Amino acid sequence: MIWREYHEYTKHTAQSLRRSQHFLDWANMPDPFRHYEGVPVLDLPADPPAPQASALGILHGQAAQANALDGPAFLSQFLYHSAAISATKRVPSSGYQYALRVNPSSGNLHPTEFHFLSQGLRGWPDGLYHYRPSSHMAEQRAEGIVPSGLPGGTLNFVLTSIAWREEWKYRDRAYRYCLHDIGHAWQALVLAARAMGCESFATALFADDELTQALRLSGDEWPMLAVSIRGPAPGEMRAEAGCTWHGGEPNILSTNQIEYPRIEAMHQATKVKMNGTGESADHAAISNGIALPAPALSSKGYGEVARTRRSALDFRGGMESISFGDLSALLHAASQPLAGDFCDRRFVQLYLYVHRVEGLAPGMYRYWPETGQLELMRSGDQQVMAAGLSLGQQLAGNACVAFSMIADLERATRLHGDRGYRCAYFEAGAIGQRLYLAAESLGVRATGIGAFYDDEVHNYLGLTSQMGQVVYHFAIGHPVHDPRLDAHG
Ligand SMILES: Cc1cc2nc3c(=O)[nH]c(=O)nc-3n(C[C@H](O)[C@H](O)[C@H](O)COP(=O)(O)O)c2cc1C
Incomplete structure (x- = not known):
């Protein structure tokens, strides 16, 4: 299996750190914001209210009451509390300012992009959207119902990774951080949904290439996890599939993207899906706990x-x-x-x-x-x-x-x-x-x-x-x- 080689190769040791001669090429730093240019961009209402349910209660599994919101209000509140910009930092010596988000990210490099398929949200056109955190807006990449192969529902998020953003700094170890960041973003969605009275379900075992094609993702974005949100403000569900594509031109993130063949190989290998063998979970039996x-x-x-x-x-x-x-x-x-x-x-x-x-x-x-x-x-x-x-x-x-x-x-x-x-x-x-x-x-x-x-x-x-x-x-x-x-x- 490829994972063993990848994991072994990317371990930090005193020697590997001494050998490493990596300098950050700031002029070639990838843009932390992806835009799909030339598509309709839909506003999300400003200053959405904060979900009031106790955060610790939500983390401990309590449910919150749902508010009847229309589509734009729901999406705005949801994304504002899961994926939006929430702070800035200023470097005192240079005055350089950069954004921080609700979801954390290794090195603040943000490899994760948030796409969503919506169907039947009141006051919001069905379609495929890409969230634009830089302006808290949604880029409409297709209007209508996009067949994706994912379980149906009002709102289906697809989280993608742009590995190059992490590779720029962390090189071969970057794939690990992309995966961590997806795990963080996943729970950012899950918990915000729960705080707004909705449930969710994650799908990780999908066919990668089919989903990439269905969503016409830019080649540098890899779909990693789909998260369906159940229960947000439903309107009319349309039965028939069919959509109009705007697609959009993905922006170039760096002038010179460097290849990391080990990560490419690892990603290819993890596309292979095998059936589970149905192991039983082991349970702790400690007497002096x-x-x-x-x-x-x-x-x-x-x-x-x-x-x-x-x-x-x-x-x-x-x-x-x-x-x-x-x-x-x-x-x-x-x-x-x-x-x-x-x-x-x-x-x-x-x-x-x-x-x-x-x-x-x-x-x-x-x-x-x-x-x-x-x-x-x-x-x-x-x-x-x-x-x-x-x-x-x-x-x-x-x-x-x-x-x-x-x-x-x-x-x-x-x-x-x-x-x-x-x-x-x-x-x-x-x-x-x-x-x-x-x-x-x-x-x-x-x-x-x-x-x-x-x-x-x-x-x-x-x-x-x-x-x-x-x-x-x-x-x-x-x-x-x-x-x-x-x-x-
Ligand atoms: C997977 C992951 C690994 C991280 N590793 C480190 C680390 O080794 N050292 C550190 O000081 N911060 C680490 N961080 C924190 C990030 O630097 C931080 O999330 C990022 O700067 C954004 O800031 P924020 O979390 O305040 O939004 C890590 C964060 C994540 C999500």
Whole structure:
């Protein structure tokens, strides 16, 4: 299988980092905004209201009440709280300003594009649209009903990745980050939908080339995940398919796009779909586990939390802590069921580096979601180790708690072929998004960490590759002030 070669080749080691002579070519930085030029562009109403349901409640599986909205109002509120620009940062030395979005992204490079098929939304023409976050508008690429092969419904999102945006900085490791970012964007959609009283279902096991053709996607955009939203303001459903294409000319993102054959090969390999073998899930049986206390509560509204979510630059360290109830709320949010055609089996397990959690001794723990228990693996201070394993990034040591997400890649790929590699990363990104929002709800902050010494993590956690491999690191704590930040309403 190709995934093993790709994964092995893209591991960080001290040697690989020393060998790396990569300098960022700023003049060739890909444009973070895709436009399909020459198509009708539809306005989304400005200043949509914030969904008020408790963000932590939504993360813990509660449902919110739906409001009867017409199509434009629904889409505006939905996209404003899942994919829109939510802040800007200014570099003090140069004055250069750049946008940050509701969905996070490795290096803020935003490889993910949001397309959607709408059918029967009141006051909104049926069609295929591409979301334009730079102006909070929708580009109409086709009007009518576009046959896509995806399950029918009022609203079907298709998330695509433009790998070049990540390759520009992260080179061969970039495919991993594209997949993480899709997982984050997925949950950004799912949770905003839930906060607006809608349910959703993700489809990852579709035929790639057929969907690319059906949506006439630009060659540099790869469809990765479809997310159908059920329950938004339905109007009249038309039975007959048929549409008028505007298509649109995709903008050029860089003058000189460099090829990354390993990523091309990996993407091709993950297009292969195999049938599952119907494995049973394993359940934790630990006798000396530490039971989690009741999760902490928070009444912060979803709209506010989604729009103020930010990555911490670093954490304050020192004596500040979180409560055990906060940690319980974070883990509870991370382990809720996910709805999708690849979600019957979970592939990712959390290992925790506990630095400062009141009532829980510092140490490295494994989390067993089935029984809601923590298993102590190593006791003692983990701050130096967590930062060291995270490529020396101090924020993993200054946080109150840091995480290694360990994915059973063998199992994922036994079930879905190489495609399972994508699925495991989507799950890690989804957990990351849930941790980001839960942290924000609790008045602390998080940061995703895609850079770590892979095999050093395995050695420290005592894992063979058959037992699982590290796919993502995460840190949560009290953030340092970021003077460059300017939040948007
Ligand atoms: C998959 C992923 C990996 C990331 N890796 C790192 C990292 O290694 N170090 C870091 O400081 N931030 C990391 N980040 C945080 C991003 O830099 C941050 O999301 C981006 O700058 C946008 O800022 P925002 O999250 O405030 O919107 C990562 C984020 C994601 C989603």
